[in-house]
Amino acid sequence: MSGTNSERLLIAEGPAIILVEPQLGENIGMVARAMANFGLAELRLVNPRDGWPNEKARSAASKADHVIDGTKVYETLEEAIVDLNFVYATTARERYGFKPVRSPVVACQTLQQKFKAGEKTGILFGRERWGLTNEEVALADEIVTFPVNPAFASLNIAQAVLLMSYEWMKCGMEDHAETLFDAVEQSPSTKEQVFGMFEHLEEALDARNYFHPPAKKPRMIDNLRAVLTRRAFTEQEISVFRGVINSLDRFPRQWPRKDVPRQQKVDKSQSAEIEGNDGE
DSSP states (O other): OEEGGGEEEOOOOOOOEEEEOOOHHHHHHHHHHHHHTTTTEEEEEEETTTTTSSHHHHHTTTHHHHHHHHEESSSSHHHHHOOOOOEEEEEESSSSSSSEEEEEHHHHHHHHHHHHTOEEEEEEEBBTTTTTOOOTTTTEEEEEOOOOOOOOOOOOOOHHHHHHHHHHHHTTTTTTTTSSSSSOOOOOOOOOHHHHHHHHHHHHTTTTTTSOOOHHHHHHHHHHHHHHHHSOBHHHHHHHHHEEEEHHGGOOOOOTTSSSOOOHHHHHHHHHHHHHHGGG
């Protein structure tokens, strides 16, 4: 692992990602981006069609420059994996052979165990259009396949790398419920604060003749309070809500204004809203 700016730790360890004869530089760049998101950094290319280095790959990598800069290129798959102790081959197709087939979860658990034991590992990904050949799969120790829709098992190379990279990071977490950041800590409100908000809101609405006709006011207040107590408020939320109510005081509070006819102050949509608030 190595440090980066902003005092954040850059995770850069784990299995090598090996792309066999990738075609588009943009796809390679998106693979690098997926790897960097989940802590992988070692990218190996076998005979990339458009050569290397590739500026389109760097652009698509979205600043995953440490992956792009460290990328190694090989002429053959054998050369790309010769120094590795254990290799998975990814495929969405059924292969008739003697190799164990694993899910991404089991595969990454195995990779984590081997990584902790000091072994060098890798994951093979095939060409964008047709994946790996049977001969290439035969060079791997085991197969990993994804639980996709049987009628549409079409993952692009970056998606496949993203899935494996995510599982790699997840398998290395002590707590799978852990998140990168938490919600802002807030204090639960007291009933006194809630009742104060009710009174504040009802007084502001009353000053604008919201509770109309007067005979329905008790029912409308009950409905309003029922809506506002569907969940528990925090002190900060009470503060936000009362700030909204305070903004009403920027407008006249007397009703009706003598200089403006009533029908100009309440349009039809407002009238429908007011009359519909009794819940009947």
